[in-house]
Amino acid sequence: MLAAVKRVAGSGCQFSVEERMGCGNGSCNGCVVPVRGGGYVRSCVEGPVFGAEVLAW
Amino acid sequence: VRERMAGVDLSVNLCGLALETPLMPASGTLAKEALGEVEGVYGAMLPKTTTPRARAGNPPPRVAETPAGMVNSIGLQNPGVEGFLQDLDAFDLGVPLFVSVAGDTVAEFAALCERLAGDDRIAAVELNLSCPNVECGGLIFCATSASVEEVVGACRAALPNRPIFAKLTNEGVVENARAAEAAEADALTVINTLPALTIDAHRQKVLVRGGLSGPAIKPVALRAVYEVAGAVEVPVIGSGGVVSGLDVAEFMLAGATAVQVGTASFVRDPREILDEFSAYLQEAGLGAGDLTGALRGDHPVVTGGEGR
Numbered sequence: 001m002l003a004a005v006k007r008v009a010g011s012g013c014q015f016s017v018e019e020r021m022g023c024g025n026g027s028c029n030g031c032v033v034p035v036r037g038g039g040y041v042r043s044c045v046e047g048p049v050f051g052a053e054v055l056a057w
Numbered sequence: 058v059r060e061r062m063a064g065v066d067l068s069v070n071l072c073g074l075a076l077e078t079p080l081m082p083a084s085g086t087l088a089k090e091a092l093g094e095v096e097g098v099y100g101a102m103l104p105k106t107t108t109p110r111a112r113a114g115n116p117p118p119r120v121a122e123t124p125a126g127m128v129n130s131i132g133l134q135n136p137g138v139e140g141f142l143q144d145l146d147a148f149d150l151g152v153p154l155f156v157s158v159a160g161d162t163v164a165e166f167a168a169l170c171e172r173l174a175g176d177d178r179i180a181a182v183e184l185n186l187s188c189p190n191v192e193c194g195g196l197i198f199c200a201t202s203a204s205v206e207e208v209v210g211a212c213r214a215a216l217p218n219r220p221i222f223a224k225l226t227n228e229g230v231v232e233n234a235r236a237a238e239a240a241e242a243d244a245l246t247v248i249n250t251l252p253a254l255t256i257d258a259h260r261q262k263v264l265v266r267g268g269l270s271g272p273a274i275k276p277v278a279l280r281a282v283y284e285v286a287g288a289v290e291v292p293v294i295g296s297g298g299v300v301s302g303l304d305v306a307e308f309m310l311a312g313a314t315a316v317q318v319g320t321a322s323f324v325r326d327p328r329e330i331l332d333e334f335s336a337y338l339q340e341a342g343l344g345a346g347d348l349t350g351a352l353r354g355d356h357p358v359v360t361g362g363e364g365r
Contacts, residue, residue, distance in 0.1 A: 019117060020117075020121070021120070022323055023091070023322070024323070025088070025090055025094075026088040026089075026091060027086055027091050027322070028085070028086060029085075029088075029105075029114060029119065030119045030131065031119075032119065038113065040113060040114060040134065045088075
């Protein structure tokens, strides 16, 4: 759904991402989101708010 | 913490290493961001598994909650051994530092051990033998005792002067423990997560296909520790569903010399687990080291035919 919002809103917006979390303190790597350039970052520590340009949606 | 535990001896000796407490994190469950919460709790430090090259890990969803546990499928996300070693000082809490490694092949395991042999910060190496062996059609290293013996032997040759722990899965654990001991592993970590699956019935999709952890697996892990400790001479590190201080005591009574805390640390403060364990020892008038294997002989170890 947020990906659809991003298409409508265009660049410059930010998203609060709430992936399913295991620990909430960066330990389990469970709540990752895909980022541009490849790989994943943790929504609990690196996020939960990301600039639209960061996320690989 | 230590003040509250005056008079209780929490220390244990694991492969010649003096640990202030028998607790350590289970690999993959403690990041550097959370270290402030565990200072003085763990007798050793054990970061996430590292691999020869960086791994992005598996696509989400990676975790799912289940009754009394969770299923995870992280895919060993890590920056690769060189990046891992650059960041390793963050895990220096003044206690012995253990490093968990995994490779796709026996040669990769051995190369990792050789790389770590040159790093004096590392007190011991844990081999994560629940990862797939690409030379055996993707079967995990623990799938056969021959492959356990081969990989442990290769790591032993590459790392002759530091303790090596073989982390084993539940299936075939006694045979694999004997194989690891024959290949001169110094200790055995028992057990890893159990193969598990969660399904989203509403979307009719597989949610997470991975490993089950948490208190749901504790009785399975306890039995594995009990039987392995009866079958080998080397120390056992118990792991699987430890949530309370009494759980720690149970694992040590079953034969563990040290105990790992994993999933529980996502739910409660590991400090409380140590405090409970300390209170148990105080009441029993025992030191942590007195517990290991104290049940031995009470019940003969049976390796088949029971359970009906």
